[in-house]
Amino acid sequence: MPVQPGAPVGVFDSGIGGLSVLRALQAELPHERFVYLADTAHAPYGERGDAFVAARTHAIADHLQAVHGIKALVVACNTATAAAIHELRARHPALPVVGVEPALKPAVTATRTGRIGVMATRGTLASAKFGRLLASLQGQAEFLIQPCPGLALAIEGLVASDVDAAAQAARVEALCADAVAALGSFGDAPGQIDTLVLGCTHYVFAEPVLRRLVGPAVQLVETGAPVARQARRLLAQAGLLAADGAPPALALLATGDPRQLQAAAARWLAAPAGTAQAVEVPLP
Structure with a gap:
């Protein structure tokens, strides 16, 4: 049976960081249904192979489809x-799939000093995909790369009971x-880093802390809004956008x-109590 426009959009991350992307998706696509799956039993992915x-x-993709x-x-999830x-x-040629990557390209457009800081997990920074992205932008700006082991897990702990x-x-x-x-x-003077890429979806939830540390002149760049716009484009191309007025x-x-x-x-999306449920997603 063909997929209908009223079907949900699946979103997943290893933990809670992807909620920052979900928040952007809900803002861009207010009539859509979403299923968010956090693979918290195996988090964080950034420290895995x-x-x-x-x-x-x-x-997880197979589970969300089936x-x-x-x-x-x-x-x-960047990793x-x-x-x-x-x-x-x-493996899923008929399924529109949107990924995330550290927002290096938007950062190149945003920077004025030409110096861009990048914070991400070791897994993302060591990946071939990130290497290709970085290589494609050589000469357009100077990128200063910083792995942040433990930060995603620490942010998860902000809501641990x-x-x-x-x-x-x-x-x-x-x-x-x-x-x-x-x-x-950091700053907007020549030679300073004036743009900071938050290269992990979790890091968006530490934005107030980072803002205090780098100062008001520095631009913080993350991927939620561009991902949401791409999701809208792919759904529109496939004729799968939910009808205006459909209940989210x-x-x-x-x-x-x-x-x-x-x-x-509840903290970051104002979700009502009792929304989250446990699920098993074994490996095949």
């Missing part, structure tokens, strides 16, 4: 996009401060304890 991440990506009948898939997006598209909230916030701030210090001088809906699924996803969605 490509083969493991690719296997999880394919299992169980929820999705009409499109947004891979709201999963880098590890699996090409094979995913080959079993940690001290103040201590966790201090840990996020310390990790951000270390990354900013390692990158160098959101299902939240987690392979681990759903309480953390629920808390994050």
Whole structure:
């Protein structure tokens, strides 16, 4: 049976970071139904190998198609996009698939000093996909690259029920401060970094901290809005946009304890209580 415009859009990440992309999708596509799956039982992907991440990506895509009948898939994770997006598209040629990548191209357009900082996970920075993206922009700006081990997991901990909230916030701030210090001088003067790419979807939720650290003159660039616009384009091309006035809906699924996803969605998406549910997605 052909997919109908009323079918949901699938969105997934290893954890809660992809909620920043989902937030942008909801703003761009207010009449769509969304199913968000957080693979929290196997997070964070940024510290995993490509083969493991690719296997999880394919299992989740298969599950979202078989169980929820999705009409499109947004891979709201830089690491999963880098590890699996090409094979995913080959395996599901009829499914519109949108991935994410660190927003280096928008940063080149935005920078005035020509110096761009990039914060991302080790997995993203080590990927061939990121290497090709960086190589394609050589000569257009100077990129200063900073891996941020532990930061995505620390941001996840901001909504964990079993940690001290103040201590966790201090840990996020310390990790951000270390990354900013390692990158160098920020500002809009010649020789300073005036644009910072948030190369992991989780990092958007640390934006207030990063803003305090780098100052008001620095532009923070993330991928949510461009991804949402691309999703709209692909759905429109396929004739799959939900009708104006269709009631939006959101299902939240987690392979681990759903309480953390629920808390994050309540904090950052104003999702009602009881929205998140547990789900099993075994490898085939």
